[in-house]
Amino acid sequence: MFARNHSGAATGTSTTRVLAVLAAAGAAGAVLAGCTPDQYPTDEKGTTPPVITGDQARPGDEVNAGTTSGGVEELTVTLRNTDGGSIGTATFTTEGEAVNVNLRVAGIAPGSHGVHIHSVGKCEASNGFASAGDHLQVDGHTGKPESGDLASVTVLQNGTGTVTSTTDAFALEQIQGKALVVHEVGDTDGSxxxxxxxIAE
Structure with missing residues (x-):
């Protein structure tokens, strides 16, 4: 029934095995071709199609548009009375072309307290903070209100007060290292x- 080779072994079995191997290889090739549409297997190194994710910049696009680097973004200050005790804090942040000021105080006399940025960054209690100098003026400004004039803070009967205001009279860089002063109720001459x-970072 089967032809025999010189060794006497049947050749039909060998032929059947060869056909089976070829069929399996063809099926594997079909699977590979079906897994990756429009992509073809290759033995050449470095020819695998690249995988690209996320938004891709087109030629001429500005990368990271709207972000800024460097510069001052926020300044803070702790306010202390002549005894060295903390009576409040203030935070200065940039909002567009303006500066937001958020001031909180506690443990001081009720009423309206003037709040100003002064030109010298020295807070010496021994001379009643006269070391802070006069009200800040920037860019050659000499008129009223002065650059350093901020909204007054109204302190309640429980000794606490909060005020938030916005000003375009200065930039953060112009007040860094200057002094913030809270005046006593009814202080009209700033003494x-x-x-x-x-004020520091």
Whole structure:
């Protein structure tokens, strides 16, 4: 029934095995071709199609548009009275072309307290904070209100007060290292300085 080779072994079995191997190889090739549409297997190194994810910049696009680097983004200050005790804090942040000021105080006399940025970053309690100098003026400004004039803070009967205001009279870089002063109630000439703090990052 089967032809025999010189060794006497049947050749039909060998032929059947060869056909089976070829059929399996063809099926594997079909599977590979079906797994990756429009892509073809290759033995050449470095020819695998690249995988690209996320938004891709087109030629001429500005990368990271709207972001900024460097510069001052926020300044803070702790206010202390002539005894060295903390009576409040203030935070200065940039909002567009303006500066937001958020001031909180506690443990001081009720009423309206003037709040100003002064030109010198020194808060010496021994001279009643006169070391802070006069109100800040920037860019050659000489008129009223002065650059450093901020919204007054109204302190309640429980001794606490909060005020948030916005100003375009200065930039953060122009007040860094200057002094923030809270005046006593009814201080009209700026000589009665209740608390002081140097503005820092």
């Amino acid at each position: 009665h300085r209740l608390a002081c703090g140097v």
